[in-house]
Amino acid sequence: MTWMLDRPRLALAILLLLFLLPGPLLLQLNLDNAPEAYFPKDAPAVQFDREIRERFPQEQVLVALFEGEDLFEPAFLSRLHEALLGIEGEPLVERVLSVLTADHIRATPDGFAVEPLVDPYDLAARTPDQWRERTLSDRFAPGLLVSTDGQALALVVRPHPLENSLQRLELEQRVKTHLKETGLDERVTALAGHIALDVAQLRSMITDTMAFIPATMAIGLLLLWFMFRRWLVVVLAAATIATVVNVAVALLVVFGKPYTLISSILPPLLSAITIAMLMHLFNTVVHAAQRGYSGRERMRQALSMVARPMLFTGLTTAAGLISLATSPIRPIQTFGLVAAAGVVLVALLSVLVLPALIVHWDRGTWVQQRGSIRWLDRFTSFCARLSIRRAGWVVGITIVLMAIGIPQIRHVEVETDLYAFFSDRHPITQATERVESRLSGVMPLEVVFDAPEPEGLLAPERLAEIQRVQAWLDARPEVDYSLSLPDMVEQMHWAFHEEDPAYRTLPDTRQLIAQYLFVYDGNDLHDVVDRDYERARLLLNLNAHGSSALNQLMDDLREELTARPPGDMDWDLAGMGRLFADQERLLIEGQLRSLLAVTVLVLGLMFILWRSPAMAGLSMLPNLSPVLLIFIVMGVLGIWLDMATAMIAAVAVGIAVDDTIHVVHGYRARRRAGASPPWAIARTFRHAGRAVTATTVVLVAQFLILGLSAFQPTASFGVLTAFGLLGALVFDLIVLPAVLVLVWRSRAT
Structure with missing residues (x-):
């Protein structure tokens, strides 16, 4: 050295x-905090989602919400169309959905027609009230593109596959630019969706x-x-x-x-x-x-x-x-x-x-400097006296407090909720709440059905099975909006029969379904079914964001589909809803693995350092204490185990062991020199105790700064780690010395 x-x-x-x-x-x-960066590439949900995106468009979107009394006035719709055309011209954009681009199926004398819900090139064809009435009477637009009272419209930007968060930031900025150029930026009351959330996280990360x-x-x-x-x-x-x-x-x-x-x-x-x-x-x-x-x-x-x-x-x-x-x-x-x-x-x-x-x-x-260490000396001297003179009381009180606190760990919830990662006052939280209150939930989930052969989804009995599953889901409180192939086929059947309510059902022959789909010339059909009519998506907008609620819904759905299979079709779940729900299992697995790994690794290194199984075991007391204390606090305060807090155990143990090594090293060196345990503890505290206390103060202060983060997991990580390190200091300077004194006294007798 x-x-x-x-x-x-x-x-x-x-x-x-x-x-x-x-x-x-x-x-x-x-710089990339996109959800895809978090998921294991070989996870079944990730692989299946990647397979789905090869046939169907992205379900991560950017939603701009407009509100007001004049939303169907020509002046507003003209500016909205101008902004829409500009956004559609961006290379990152695959499609923009709005009342100006959505398909509307209506009856005609010779069958049915598919046309824009609101025709931006012929706004004078109807009055604003008539456009509003037509939009609200449409089967698919309310709850997705327009509020049920007609006082809010959505512009949904669907991108091509994006590589990272910087592209999402660029997309959001380009959308804002087009809205500003058309004078609509002041009319936007919310900008939400997973792309906006990712951008908010990116900004938080940079800040x-x-x-x-x-x-x-x-x-x-x-x-x-x-x-x-x-x-x-x-x-x-x-x-x-x-x-x-x-x-x-x-x-x-x-x-x-x-x-x-x-x-x-x-x-x-x-x-x-x-x-x-x-x-x-x-x-x-x-x-x-x-x-x-x-x-x-x-x-x-x-x-x-x-x-x-x-x-x-x-x-x-x-x-x-x-x-x-x-x-x-x-x-x-x-x-x-x-x-x-x-x-x-x-x-x-x-x-x-x-x-x-x-x-x-x-x-x-x-x-x-004497002034700088006087308080350290007073503190370490107090700890030495307490641990030596009241060793039994220290250990007894510690055992009682742990016995009271450890049961609180069972209240720790494993939860991943990206929309709870920011405070209620944060713009992305408020925007999300605004969109969900006016339209529908922003969490997408897809139920994917596979027919056993190409064009298998033309069979009416298979569409009826999808419709049955959709009805079951629509009855769930988590589901705000759903869209499926049976919905569109049923709408075409209704329009073909002069909009007779008696025909708002599925056709009963394969040939008629094939004819409807052949005639359909709109843009929305292949969002829900592939061009081979072999794979279909049941699209859901959920108001549930947390992995626990999502897992509960998916578990119930799996149980329903297992008990009542959808005919001869295979089925699976996809979309951001499933990916985030799977994080709960991944977090639990990761937490258990890391806890086991850190315990084994640190214990092994302690044994190599001290060459004593007993001392290695005793020195683990202050090292594992931060983990217990942190999880007790999380259980008491209801803090979730999420992306950031899942790292606390390993980080806290890894840092806490540093002070333990310095304390035990000084103690053993003085014991080998012939000092008694009380004297060895007192002298060790006089030297190493100062540094141990000072470093803990530094670490606690630095981690507490993280508590100022607007991103809640980072704030929780900082505060909880600081608390755990304070607990480790107490165990290093009071509990561990008290145990050493008790062991020495028991051997002396």
Whole structure:
């Protein structure tokens, strides 16, 4: 570890190289928080959805809502048509749906005709009231394109397949531009849909990154200055943080991974961990200086005390983060691996590179400011006295509190609800509520039916089976709107028979159905059936957003279709509704895997470090405590286990183990020197306890900053992790020492 001390130029070259090399790569960073980036590529739901998109259009759309009394006036409809034509001309757009483009089936003397619901090229053919009446009497438009009172119209932009969030942002901006150019931007009362949601998340991600990186870095540097009053400390810490963050983010580019809302936690997390590690390094240098060492020998003494525990803290923290690689959620996997690489880099820089630079440029004194450590000494002295003198009470009270709290974990709900990720005051939340109150739910779900042969869906008995399933779904409170092939065939049959209500039924012959479909010359038919008439979609708009409610609906539907199969047709579920619902299972699997992995990895590393099964087991107490405390709080406060909070356990354990290693390492070193457990604890707290407490304060402050995020999962992640680390500090400085004292007393008797 001291080989680099005589090579400061090499150390500086390594630091500069690591700082500068990622620069060009960062320019290629792919900002993408689209839903597709989260799902495992080999998951059955993802594969089936990909198959469906080969035959049918996208179901992720952008919805612009207009409200007012004049929506059917020629002046408004003309401007709406102008905006629509401009949007349809955009290369990202596949189709724009509105009352001006939707098909309307009506009777004619010789059969039926398919024409625009509202003809933008012949608005004078009817009065505004007549256009409104025609639209509201249409079978398919109300609830989808127009409100039931005729006071709201929707412009639904359906894109070609989009590659990432930046394309969704570009699409939204282009739509806004066309609306502004036609003077309709002020008439838009809501802009919603999954594309708008993705854009809102992208903006939140960029805002959080720009705000939290400098904020967490500033807090850490201020505390280092407060503790050591050395500009050298601040400069080296800033350079190390920038280097580690740059390398970690560049790794995303190297491995072709997107920068998501999960990834946006990387910079503040690595900044916090870097400050914590450097706190231990600088604190040990001060300790060596207080013992009379100077220059190169002072750093040698400091490294002899801190290098081994720092390397192991790096390994254990990395192990905790690597456990996230067992999650089936791809951004969580990437987060764990990249964060682990960043932590290992911090540890190596701290024990190899920075010591050489400190020795080379050190021109001041290393005396810790008395004012800055007085409160630390008072706190650690209190913890030492409490854990030594009241060991039995400490352990007993801890057991009682855990016995009361652990049952609350059963109240933790696994839930993924993208629309609950923002506050009620957020524009995307308000826009979604507005659209759903005026039209229908924005969560799409598809029931896909496959006939056993081409043109199999021309059989009336198969259409009747689809219609039966649709009726069952329409009776569910989660379903606001549905559309199917039987609906369109039934409408054609009704129109062909001069709109006689008695014929609003399915035809009873295959030949008649084939004739209707052959005559149909509109644009909407192949949204619900492929051109071979072999595969059909039952389209649903749901008002349910959470994975629990979606899973309940889908489980009930599967049970219904299992008990009453739709004839000889195969069936399956697709769409964003199913993909998000499947996340609940994936999150549970990932959480269980990561908890098991982090426990096994950290326990194994503890055994290697201490060479004692008993000590390895005891040292796990403060490491697992954050997990229990966090889940207890989540159960009590009703905080969901979602994308971000699913990472807390591994992150909290990985960070908490650092302080445990420093405390136990100091305790065992003094025990080997012949000190009694009480004396070893007191002396360890005098040295390591300061750094442990100071690093926890830094980490807690930095994670609490994340609580200011407008994105609720990020805010919950920050606050809960901070709480877990405070709990780990209590276990490190009070509970673990009390257990050690009780074990020593029991052996002494």
